[in-house]
Amino acid sequence: xxxxxxxxxxxxxxxxxxHEDFLDEQFTQLQELQDENNPDxxxxxxxxxxxxxxxxxxxxxxxxxxxxxDFKSVDAxxxxxxxxxxxxxxxxxxxxxxxxxxxxxxxxxxGCLKCLQQVRHEYSLVKTKLEFMFQLxxxxxxxxxxxxx
Amino acid sequence: MGMAAQTQFHVxxxxxxxxxxxxxxRLLKTSSYQVTAVDSGRKALEFLGLNNHDNEDEExxxxxxxxxxxxxxxxxxxxxxxYCMPGMTGYDLLRKIKQSSSFKDxxxxxxxxxNIPSRINRCLEDGAEEFFLKPVQLSxxxxxxxHLMKGIRSDENQSNINKRKGMEDIHSPDRTRARxxxxxxx
Numbered sequence: 001x002x003x004x005x006x007x008x009x010x011x012x013x014x015x016x017x018x019h020e021d022f023l024d025e026q027f028t029q030l031q032e033l034q035d036e037n038n039p040d041x042x043x044x045x046x047x048x049x050x051x052x053x054x055x056x057x058x059x060x061x062x063x064x065x066x067x068x069x070d071f072k073s074v075d076a077x078x079x080x081x082x083x084x085x086x087x088x089x090x091x092x093x094x095x096x097x098x099x100x101x102x103x104x105x106x107x108x109x110x111g112c113l114k115c116l117q118q119v120r121h122e123y124s125l126v127k128t129k130l131e132f133m134f135q136l137x138x139x140x141x142x143x144x145x146x147x148x149x
Numbered sequence: 150m151g152m153a154a155q156t157q158f159h160v161x162x163x164x165x166x167x168x169x170x171x172x173x174x175r176l177l178k179t180s181s182y183q184v185t186a187v188d189s190g191r192k193a194l195e196f197l198g199l200n201n202h203d204n205e206d207e208e209x210x211x212x213x214x215x216x217x218x219x220x221x222x223x224x225x226x227x228x229x230x231x232y233c234m235p236g237m238t239g240y241d242l243l244r245k246i247k248q249s250s251s252f253k254d255x256x257x258x259x260x261x262x263x264n265i266p267s268r269i270n271r272c273l274e275d276g277a278e279e280f281f282l283k284p285v286q287l288s289x290x291x292x293x294x295x296h297l298m299k300g301i302r303s304d305e306n307q308s309n310i311n312k313r314k315g316m317e318d319i320h321s322p323d324r325t326r327a328r329x330x331x332x333x334x335x
Contacts, residue, residue, distance in 0.1 A: 026284050033175045033287075041175060048168050079233070083262050084168045087284045 003145045010136045011148050017133070022126050027089030031149060046130055049088045053123055056081045060116055064109065074112060075104035081119070092122045157183040158297045163193045163230035163242065164260070169283070173229065173260075176290045190230070190237030190245075197225060199249055225255055226297050231283075232261035232268065240272060247276040256296040260285055 001009070017023045034041040056077050063074045082097035096119040103111030137147050160182045162173045170186045177184045187193050228246065230239040237245075239259050247253050259272045262283040269280045278296045281289045 029284070029286060030172075033172075033179060038175065045168060045171055048171065052168060079262075080166065083166055083283065086262060087166075087168050087172055089284075 003140065003143045006136065006140050006143065007145060007148050010133070010140060013133060013136065017129055021091045021095075022129055024089045024091040026086065030088060043134060046088060046134075049084050049090070050127060052084050053081060053093075053127075057116075057120060057123065064112055064116060069107075069109055069112070071104045071107050071112075075101055078104060090123075090126045093119060093126060096122050157181060158226040159183040159185070159224060160293075161193060161196060161225045161228045162186040163188075163190060163228065163234070163239065165189060165231065165234045169231065169260075173285060176285060176287060177229075179287065180290050180293075182293075185225075190234060190239070190242035193228065193230070193242060194245060197246075197252055199245065199252065225252075226300055227256045227258065227293060229258040229260065229281075229293075232259050232272070233263070240268075240275070243272060243275060243277055254300065256293075256300060258293065258296075 014023075018027075030042050030045060059077050060074060060081075063070060063077065078097050078100045082094055082101065085091075085093035085097060096115055100112065100115035100119060103115055140147060160177050162170060162177065162184055164170045164173060164186070165188050167188075170188065174184045174186050185196060187196060228242075230242050232239040239261075243257050243259065246255060246257055253276075256278045257276065258279045258281065259277045260281045260283050261268065264282055272280055279289075279292055
């Protein structure tokens with residue numbers, strides 16, 4: 001694939017991510033904060049998000065496995081995940097977190113478990129897609145091109 | 150040499166989320182502010198020199214601290230803090246700042262991911278200048294400037310507010326910036 005084709009593929013891919021609500025306006029804001037002095041800003045923030053989310057999902061799994069579920073603790077973790085997904089523009093993850101918190105408030109274990117499954121799924125999707133997008137970007141840069149915004 | 154000592158406003162950012170700290174730091178630096186980011190209200194107070202004892206420690210700190218001309222001033226021009234934090238909330242921090250004789254005039258801005266009118270009103274009533282909903286945008290950060298500029302005018306009337314180290318000649322950012330072109334030649 002030549003450079004122009006790669007760039008076109010990237011633009012189309014990004015557009016689809018927005019269209020399907022994987023990403024929202026906040027991700028655009030992140031990109032606008034990146035410049036030649038901070039060329040890796042987006043990748044750095046997103047990497048932090050991946051690390052943080054992995055940790056939180058593990059905590060949530062453990063917390064919901066307990067005999068007596070500590071809903072305050074579960075809610076605190078979901079609140080964090082909601083916050084970080086919102087900060088990077090991972091809209092679908094954020095949306096599940098909202099539902100998740102409602103189940104926490106109701107102290108509904110079944111509901112929480114369902115949401116945990118959903119949030120894992122959405123997270124895994126957005127992670128894969130973002131990683132692919134970064135890969136495309138890297139290919140473009142390696143081919144000497146610039147990233148179309 | 151006191152040249153260009155404080156050409157930038159210094160913002161203290163407080164947030165327990167690493168991602169949000171990174172974000173707010175980038176937003177503030179993009180707006181040419183100097184940033185110190187800490188992860189708790191307790192650390193924010195420590196940074197300011199306010200521990201559990203209010204005035205006593207400040208006096209002690211400012212007289213004990215060495216005064217070399219190379220020392221950076223640790224003056225803070227604005228504090229921006231997350232509301233929901235474990236331990237000390239952003240609201241608790243706001244109250245402590247406003248109760249401090251040395252720091253009560255530093256503008257405080259609160260951020261929160263939750264849009265709760267009663268929370269917002271309480272913060273504003275208790276002295277917060279602004280309340281930003283997360284995720285914070287560049288347009289929000291642009292709203293900080295008037296509050297920072299206001300701080301300078303009151304600065305000129307007070308000799309030693311939030312400066313931990315007694316310096317010979319403390320240039321307020323405004324005056325320094327206004328003279329920056331002249332100083333640059335040196």
